[in-house]
Amino acid sequence: MERRLFCQSLALGTTGSSLAALPFAAHADGSPEAGATLGAFNQQRSRAPWTLGFEGLQADLAPQPMQLRGKLPRDLRGTLLRNGPAQHSLGDVRYQHWFDGDGMIQQYRFSDQGLQHQGRFLRTQKFVAENAAGRRLHHSFGTQVAGGSPMASADAGNVANTSVVHHAGETLALWEGGSATLFDAGTLETGGLKTWTPEHAGMPFSAHPKIGADGSLWNFGVSSMHGLLSIYQVSARGQVRTATLQVPDMAMVHDFAVTEQHLVFLLPPLIFDRDRAQAGNTFMNSHVWKPELGMRALVLHKDRLNQPQWMELPSGFLFHTGNAWEDGKGVIHLDYVRSADASSVIQGFRALMRGEFGGEPAHAVARVELDTRSGRARQTLQAHHAEFPRIDPRFVGRRNKQLFMAERVAVSNRPGFDCITRLDLDSGKVDRYRYGADVMVEEHVFIPARSGSGKEAEGWLVGTALDLRSRRTLLSVFDARLLAQGPLAQGSMDRAVPLGFHGTFILA
Numbered sequence: 365m366e367r368r369l370f371c372q373s374l375a376l377g378t379t380g381s382s383l384a385a386l387p388f389a390a391h392a393d394g395s396p397e398a399g400a401t402l403g404a405f406n407q408q409r410s411r412a413p414w415t416l417g418f419e420g421l422q423a424d425l426a427p428q429p430m431q432l433r434g435k436l437p438r439d440l441r442g443t444l445l446r447n448g449p450a451q452h453s454l455g456d457v458r459y460q461h462w463f464d465g466d467g468m469i470q471q472y473r474f475s476d477q478g479l480q481h482q483g484r485f486l487r488t489q490k491f492v493a494e495n496a497a498g499r500r501l502h503h504s505f506g507t508q509v510a511g512g513s514p515m516a517s518a519d520a521g522n523v524a525n526t527s528v529v530h531h532a533g534e535t536l537a538l539w540e541g542g543s544a545t546l547f548d549a550g551t552l553e554t555g556g557l558k559t560w561t562p563e564h565a566g567m568p569f570s571a572h573p574k575i576g577a578d579g580s581l582w583n584f585g586v587s588s589m590h591g592l593l594s595i596y597q598v599s600a601r602g603q604v605r606t607a608t609l610q611v612p613d614m615a616m617v618h619d620f621a622v623t624e625q626h627l628v629f630l631l632p633p634l635i636f637d638r639d640r641a642q643a644g645n646t647f648m649n650s651h652v653w654k655p656e657l658g659m660r661a662l663v664l665h666k667d668r669l670n671q672p673q674w675m676e677l678p679s680g681f682l683f684h685t686g687n688a689w690e691d692g693k694g695v696i697h698l699d700y701v702r703s704a705d706a707s708s709v710i711q712g713f714r715a716l717m718r719g720e721f722g723g724e725p726a727h728a729v730a731r732v733e734l735d736t737r738s739g740r741a742r743q744t745l746q747a748h749h750a751e752f753p754r755i756d757p758r759f760v761g762r763r764n765k766q767l768f769m770a771e772r773v774a775v776s777n778r779p780g781f782d783c784i785t786r787l788d789l790d791s792g793k794v795d796r797y798r799y800g801a802d803v804m805v806e807e808h809v810f811i812p813a814r815s816g817s818g819k820e821a822e823g824w825l826v827g828t829a830l831d832l833r834s835r836r837t838l839l840s841v842f843d844a845r846l847l848a849q850g851p852l853a854q855g856s857m858d859r860a861v862p863l864g865f866h867g868t869f870i871l872a
């Protein structure tokens with residue numbers, strides 16, 4: 365397959381990576397807040413039950429059967445693999461940002477015998493070195509560690525804590541600051557770092573790849589320090605094509621969207637400032653909110669990746685897109701979960717680590733039309749305080765109507781979500797199951813029914829939640845078209861897993 369590198373003159377080795385190039389700790393002496401964060405959190409633990417989701421763990425969780433209510437659907441056999449930050453503290457240092465913690469894979473096996481769970485930390489270079497030392501050695505995404513040493517490369521600080529993808533026979537733990545990490549989906553043993561091409565060694569491989577109908581995977585990686593956006597296309601058999609573009613005013617970009625012909629990036633105005641990075645700030649604090657830039661939409665034709673088209677939307681912030689598709693008249697339709705500003709990532713997810721919750725900016729499901737012929741962009745909003753949008757994966761890049769998401773409808777005195785919702789994007793109608801105010805709802809993933817007709821949303825919705833009253837993690841299985849009827853089956857276990865981010869289901 366043809367491989368294109370548009371910026372071959374720009375070295376993309378480990379020093380080109382977004383985190384690697386930051387002179388962390390060159391002069392920084394760490395923040396006294398690191399110790400204070402641990403003290404503040406410990407004070408809040410008895411007052412704020414939701415802190416259970418952010419306590420973190422120090423050791424793997426041995427395999428354990430889950431208690432099962434109801435029956436697992438007969439054609440739903442396989443493994444749900446979820447990822448998230450789980451080691452928030454080591455020694456007397458507690459990380460100051462939710463995104464800092466070392467990644468742990470939670471494995472939920474669906475078999476004729478029922479459900480079984482185990483959890484295992486990814487043995488990244490950083491995890492192994494710091495746990496051997498019994499203390500933090502490096503600064504991280506959002507925390508300056510006292511006495512921390514500079515990182516030799518982005519992957520020296522790779523926590524592999526964000527998501528999982530299974531593609532071309534490999535299972536990868538993903539983190540947007542560095543390389544993907546191979547691991548065994550059965551044993552959860554950690555393998556090495558995935559290198560796509562020699563030129564891309566150490567170049568980030570983000571946490572939200574898209575797998576299209578032809579089985580090919582698209583992804584991107586950002587080198588903030590160099591203002592570079594790398595694109596990866598990996599065929600169903602693992603062949604790789606890449607391209608790299610220079611992007612002015614590089615933003616914090618977490619997700620993107622693909623259509624049959626295009627890639628779409630929404631760039632929120634949370635802009636990387638090289639001077640702040642070189643002054644020793646954390647990666648998080650090297651970003652500046654510049655709403656005057658608006659939300660830029662970068663549209664790339666898959667066959668002309670070196671000819672970017674730019675459009676502009678009102679200023680706002682996002683982590684996640686739902687899906688995108690094109691209508692044959694040059695208009696790309698895209699949906700994403702929008703907030704007015706980036707206060708959640710700048711302040712809110714730091715406060716959580718101190719056991720504090722001061723509210724969140726309102727979220728909405730935004731529907732965007734990007735006219736590639738006129739260059740005009742427009743946007744409409746549906747008010748839903750939601751996150752973790754997922755779709756029927758057979759409709760990636762194609763016209764879809766159904767969006768699944770974790771949503772908050774009742775609770776207000778704690779972070780997170782209390783419902784799982786299916787939103788009909790056209791009609792605005794919702795099908796919703798309320799777990800209740802004392803249950804923190806995580807991402808739920810859709811699995812198509814094997815025996816189905818191929819209609820959208822015909823299948824199962826599977827996801828986890830943390831029951832704060834019983835201090836148990838729950839795993840629920842829904843008929844994805846009948847969420848309001850409640851779970852068909854629900855497993856629970858006598859332990860609480862740290863709240864995580866994203867997962868994937870691998871059918872047996």
Ligand SMILES: [Fe+2]
Pocket residue numbers: 571572618683684865866
């Ligand atoms: Fe994400």
